[in-house]
Amino acid sequence: MLMQTSWTGLGTSIASLMFLWTMIRKYLPRQFDLYISTYTHKIFSYFYPYIEITFQEYSGNRFSHSKAYTTIKSYLSAATSERARKLKADVGKDSSNLVVTMDDHEQVTEEFKGVKLWWSSNKKTPRTQTISFYPAQDEHRYFTLTFHHRDRRLVMDCYLAHVMEEGKAIAVRNRQRKLYTNNRSKNWSGYKKNEWSYVVFEHPATFERLAMDPEKKEEIIDDLEAFKNGKDYYEKIGKAWKRGYLLYGPPGTGKSTMISAMANFLDYDVYDLELTAVKDNTELKKLFIETSNKSIIVVEDIDCSLDLSGKREKEEKPKEEEEEEKKKHPPGAKKEEHDSKVTLSGLLNFIDGLWSACGGERLIIFTTNHVEKLDPALIRRGRMDKHIELSYCTFEGFKVFAKNYLDLESHPLFERIRLMMEITKILPADVAEKLMPKSFKGKRNAESCLEDLIQFLQEAKAKEEEAIQLELKSKEEIKSKENGSVEITPIENGCANREVK
Numbered sequence: 001m002l003m004q005t006s007w008t009g010l011g012t013s014i015a016s017l018m019f020l021w022t023m024i025r026k027y028l029p030r031q032f033d034l035y036i037s038t039y040t041h042k043i044f045s046y047f048y049p050y051i052e053i054t055f056q057e058y059s060g061n062r063f064s065h066s067k068a069y070t071t072i073k074s075y076l077s078a079a080t081s082e083r084a085r086k087l088k089a090d091v092g093k094d095s096s097n098l099v100v101t102m103d104d105h106e107q108v109t110e111e112f113k114g115v116k117l118w119w120s121s122n123k124k125t126p127r128t129q130t131i132s133f134y135p136a137q138d139e140h141r142y143f144t145l146t147f148h149h150r151d152r153r154l155v156m157d158c159y160l161a162h163v164m165e166e167g168k169a170i171a172v173r174n175r176q177r178k179l180y181t182n183n184r185s186k187n188w189s190g191y192k193k194n195e196w197s198y199v200v201f202e203h204p205a206t207f208e209r210l211a212m213d214p215e216k217k218e219e220i221i222d223d224l225e226a227f228k229n230g231k232d233y234y235e236k237i238g239k240a241w242k243r244g245y246l247l248y249g250p251p252g253t254g255k256s257t258m259i260s261a262m263a264n265f266l267d268y269d270v271y272d273l274e275l276t277a278v279k280d281n282t283e284l285k286k287l288f289i290e291t292s293n294k295s296i297i298v299v300e301d302i303d304c305s306l307d308l309s310g311k312r313e314k315e316e317k318p319k320e321e322e323e324e325e326k327k328k329h330p331p332g333a334k335k336e337e338h339d340s341k342v343t344l345s346g347l348l349n350f351i352d353g354l355w356s357a358c359g360g361e362r363l364i365i366f367t368t369n370h371v372e373k374l375d376p377a378l379i380r381r382g383r384m385d386k387h388i389e390l391s392y393c394t395f396e397g398f399k400v401f402a403k404n405y406l407d408l409e410s411h412p413l414f415e416r417i418r419l420m421m422e423i424t425k426i427l428p429a430d431v432a433e434k435l436m437p438k439s440f441k442g443k444r445n446a447e448s449c450l451e452d453l454i455q456f457l458q459e460a461k462a463k464e465e466e467a468i469q470l471e472l473k474s475k476e477e478i479k480s481k482e483n484g485s486v487e488i489t490p491i492e493n494g495c496a497n498r499e500v501k
C-alpha cells in the first residue's frame, strides 16, 4: 500500500515537473530557450556523441526518387563493390567487373581525411494500413550516415559534397546508354502516335579503332572534348549548347561507325531519327523536345530521307519529274499514310530554331553519301558546324585495321600494300572484310588475310583501268559523232577509198 502511494507520488511529481518545464520553455524569451536546448543536447551528446543523418528513398511523394538517395546509392555500391573486389582478389579470382549493392541493414565503414564514418542501409515497413487509390508502398528505404559529433564540420563542409560528386560520376560511368528510334504506334483509341522506343546501346566502336587520318581524328576528338566541357563557354557567348556535324562520303567509309565512336567517347545516348516516319513539322518538334540532354540525334542518309530541296529547287524541277509525281499522287487521291510532310524549314527549325534551345548538350549529326544533293541552307556553317569527309582507305587507315583485326604492327607485305593503296581506291569496309581472319589460328592466318587484300587491290586496280579505258572510248565516240565523221573499220576504209577513186 505504502509502496503504491510512493510510486503514484513519484509519477505525479515527474508529470508536474515536466509540465513546469514546458511552461517555463514556452514563456521564456527565445534566446534562453535556445541556450537550454543547446545544453540539453550537450548533456545528451555526452552520453551518445554521434550524429545520424538519414537520406530517404522518396522525396515528397512516393513516385519521385530522391536525387540524394540515388547518388549515395551509386557511391555506396562502388564502395561495396571495391570491398568485394579486394576480398575476391585475395582469394585469387577474376573480379574486374564486379558490381555489388549494399544489402538491407548492411554497414559500410569509411575513412575520410582520417575520420571514421559509418553508412548503413535500412528499410522500414509501415505498420499502419491505409486505403489508397495507388498501389501500396510496401517498403521505405533509407541510408543513415553516422559520425562523431566532433567531426560534424568536416562532414557537412567536405565529406557530403565529396560523396555527391563521386556518386554522380559513378552513376554516369555505370549508366547503360540507349539507342532510341522513333516509330508510329496506335494507342487504345486508334490514334497514331510517334514515339521513341529504345534498346541498350552496346557498340564497341572507339576512335582508337577507327581507320582514318590520325590528324583528322585528333581534330575531331579535340572538338568533341571542347563541346563536352563547353557549358560555361556556350553560356558566355549566349548560344544553345549544341553542335551540328555533317558526315559525308561514299558508302562503307565508316560514317555509322564514327557516330558510335562519338557516342562512346562522349557517353551520350543516341537518337536515330527516322524522318520518313515523321508526319509533319509539329511531330518533329515534339520528338525533339522528348530527347534527353547528353544525346546525339542522328539523321542518316539525309538526302534520301525526304525531299529537302526547298522551294527554290522545287520551282526548277524538270517537267518529266513533275508528271511522274502527279502520276504517283493524283490530285484527288489520298496520300499514303506514311508520307511525311516535314519541310526544309521545319528541319531548319529543328536544328536551330527557338525550340532547339530547350535542354542542352546535344549533337545533331546528318550523314549523306551525296553531299552535293543537299540544300546549302541545311548544311551551312552555324547549322552544321563541322563537315567531316570520310573517304577511301589510306595506308594509315590500313595500319589501324591491321593492328585491330590481326594484331600486326608491321609485316614484310605492308610495303607492297602501301604502294598499291597509293594508286588504287579501296573502301575501309572492304579492307575490314578482307582482314577479318577466316579462323583464329595465329600468324599464318594473318598473312593469308594480307594476301587476300593484295589480290583484292590488284583486281580493283584492273577494274579501275578497265573503267578508264571504257570512259575514254565512249568519250572518243561522242567526240567523233560531234565532228560528223563515221568510225571507219579497215574494210569500210577500203570501200571508201575505192569510191573516192
Ligand SMILES: Nc1ncnc2c1ncn2[C@@H]1O[C@H](COP(=O)(O)OP(=O)(O)OP(=O)(O)O)[C@@H](O)[C@H]1O
Residues within 6 Å of the ligand: 209, 210, 211, 212, 250, 251, 252, 253, 254, 255, 256, 257, 258, 369, 428, 429, 430, 432
Ligand atoms: N573508317 C573505318 N574504321 C573502322 N571500320 C570501318 C571504317 N569504315 C568502315 N568500317 C567497317 O565497315 C563497316 C561498314 O561501315 P559503316 O556502316 O560505318 O559505313 P557507312 O559509311 O556508314 O556506310 P553507309 O553509308 O552505307 O551507311 C563497319 O562495320 C566497319 O566495320
